[in-house]
Amino acid sequence: MFYVLYCIVNEVMSFYLQSVRSKNFIVLFNLFTILEYSFVCYFLYLILPKGIIKKIIPFAWIGFLLFAFGDYIFFSEEYQFDSITSGIEALIVLMLSMAYLFSQVRSNNSLLVYSTFNFWVVISFFIYFSGTFFLYLMTEKMMVNISFQKMYFVINISFNILKNLLLCVAMTMKLNGVVKEQKKVIPDLDDDLLIYQKN
Amino acid sequence: MFFLQDQTAFTFSGVLVLGTLGMLFMAVMLVSIVVFHQRKVIRFNKKIQKMEEERQQMLLRASIQFQEEERQRIAADLHDDAGPLLATARLYLNENLIHQEPATQLQSIFSAKQIIDDSIQLIRNISHSLMPPTLKNFGLEAAVKDLFEKINGSGVINASARFHDNRQRLNDEQELLVFRIVQELVTNIIKHSSAGFIHLTQNAQGNIVYFRIHHDGRGILQRDFDKMEHNSAGLGLKNIQSRIRVLKGKIFFEIDNTHTYYKVTIEVPREPIK
Numbered sequence: 001m002f003y004v005l006y007c008i009v010n011e012v013m014s015f016y017l018q019s020v021r022s023k024n025f026i027v028l029f030n031l032f033t034i035l036e037y038s039f040v041c042y043f044l045y046l047i048l049p050k051g052i053i054k055k056i057i058p059f060a061w062i063g064f065l066l067f068a069f070g071d072y073i074f075f076s077e078e079y080q081f082d083s084i085t086s087g088i089e090a091l092i093v094l095m096l097s098m099a100y101l102f103s104q105v106r107s108n109n110s111l112l113v114y115s116t117f118n119f120w121v122v123i124s125f126f127i128y129f130s131g132t133f134f135l136y137l138m139t140e141k142m143m144v145n146i147s148f149q150k151m152y153f154v155i156n157i158s159f160n161i162l163k164n165l166l167l168c169v170a171m172t173m174k175l176n177g178v179v180k181e182q183k184k185v186i187p188d189l190d191d192d193l194l195i196y197q198k199n
Numbered sequence: 200m201f202f203l204q205d206q207t208a209f210t211f212s213g214v215l216v217l218g219t220l221g222m223l224f225m226a227v228m229l230v231s232i233v234v235f236h237q238r239k240v241i242r243f244n245k246k247i248q249k250m251e252e253e254r255q256q257m258l259l260r261a262s263i264q265f266q267e268e269e270r271q272r273i274a275a276d277l278h279d280d281a282g283p284l285l286a287t288a289r290l291y292l293n294e295n296l297i298h299q300e301p302a303t304q305l306q307s308i309f310s311a312k313q314i315i316d317d318s319i320q321l322i323r324n325i326s327h328s329l330m331p332p333t334l335k336n337f338g339l340e341a342a343v344k345d346l347f348e349k350i351n352g353s354g355v356i357n358a359s360a361r362f363h364d365n366r367q368r369l370n371d372e373q374e375l376l377v378f379r380i381v382q383e384l385v386t387n388i389i390k391h392s393s394a395g396f397i398h399l400t401q402n403a404q405g406n407i408v409y410f411r412i413h414h415d416g417r418g419i420l421q422r423d424f425d426k427m428e429h430n431s432a433g434l435g436l437k438n439i440q441s442r443i444r445v446l447k448g449k450i451f452f453e454i455d456n457t458h459t460y461y462k463v464t465i466e467v468p469r470e471p472i473k
Contacts, residue, residue, distance in 0.1 A: 101233045105240075113237045123230055130226035134218035138211060151212055155219060189400045189411040189464065190455075 030082050034068050037061070037089045040125055044096045047118045049107065053099045060092055083140035090129040090136065097126040117174040124166030131159040259445050267375065274330040277322050285322070289315040331378070339374040340365050343381060343399060350397070356389060360399040369408060370470055376442045377410065377467060380450075383435050384412055384463055392416025392461075410465040418461025421452045 038061065045057045068085045100122050104113045113119045135155050138148070289312060334342035340362045347358040369377065381399065388394050394416025402409050419427070427436050443450050448467040455462060 098229070101229065105233055105236055112241060114234055126230065127223065127226050130222040131219055133222050134215050138215055145211075147212060148215075151215060155215075189402055189409055190413075190462075 030068075030072060030085065033082070033086050033089055034065065037064060037093070040093050041096070043121065044093075044100060047122070048096075048100055049103050051103075053096065053103075057096070064088065064092065083137050086136035086139075087133065090133045093125055093129045094133070097122050097129075101126075115173065117170050120166055120170035120173055124163045124170065127166065128159050128163035131162070132156065256445065259441055263376070263442065263445060271330050274326045278326040282319055282322055282326075285315050285318050334375065334378050338368060339378055340401075342374075342378050346378075346382065346385070347397070347399065350385065350389070356394060357396040358385070358398075359396075360401075362401040364403040365401060367403070367469065369467060373446060373467060373470060376446050377465070380439050380442050380465060381410065381412070383439055387435060388412070388414050388416060388418075392418055406469050408467045408469060410467070412463045413460045415460055418454065418463075419452050420454060424450075424452045 041057055041061045045054060048054045048057070067088065068082075071082060071085055100118075104119070132155065135152060139152060292315075293308060293312070331342050331345070333345045340360075343360050343362075347360045350356060350358040368374065385397060388397055392414060394414040396413075396415055398413045400411045400413075424436060439450065443465070446467050448465060450466075451462075451464045453462045453464070454460070
């Protein structure tokens, strides 16, 4: 929920900054990459079963942060979208998502994987990062091209919508789970006792 | 120059569209493989689990069925053979005693008749306790009420039963199992709890039938039941548990919030009538 709210705020702010012709929206994009990666990593860290992959996640997170800041400070041009950071983010998230999916295949769980909240969240990230991987890789070099900008808009919006739809499904699963956990209602079997006591 | 730029942009757009579609296709394929594979594995595991459950059910059912058949056989033997034999013996005795001295004759005839009458009554009682005819002929509600009336008649304890929703009855086998459980529970309450009253309530919700027995004596709680079930003692409780398993039902031992009454709740899912 927090992630979705952050996405909305980010989109609104970047749209506003673009509309006032400010170049700061690129900074916002780069910051979003880091925060989004942190969210996803933390979520996958929570849901992945114990193992090497789970142990690697904190190191991958720190490594990515160092790389992102290093790249932004030393190598990137000012006010330019950082494709390499986004590409690496997408690759790591895709690999971690795949690790989660394979852990589900290997686990001896009798619950269908698509009836869980975690699965739909992972799928939403998996499909979103798969779809936008090439887009973000090309953005740095191609952003000046008008036809690319149009395509960027279409692809980015489409996958954002798809991601949010899948997150909605995940939340529905969560809500269903909460309802099912509520106590089962059984008929009142104690009313007779009151009648009996009165007699 | 402009043409070349346009050409490059077009090539990049193609790569972008193809790459995006390719990645999306791979992602969807991977997810589909995971989902279908997991479904296959779960189906297989469930099949094995079901087979194991069926095997256990079969074993339990066979053991209980054997017990019930044995009881029915004894009941039939006592009722059909021992009863008429004793009645005939009484007739012979009557006939033979006619030719003796009148005073002794009368006394012995009276005594013999009394003893044989008692025997007949005793055998009838045994027969009825082994397989209650009310259950066989009129169903669970009548059998439980009959049982409770008999308990009430003894004057030791107040017993009452109320069936709220028995329009859709359990099948014969289930009714017999529930009756045996109720019988065992009531016997335990009378024997061990020093209760002043027992009250049974029946109700149904959806496909599940509920029975609850209240009593005001010393009862047991779920943890005691679970503990006693694993002890060598408590054969009656073990029988209750095995019957519950056959019924695919549940049993709960609780105490009410005021700590005045103990409650035993039985949940039985309805099975189609055979």
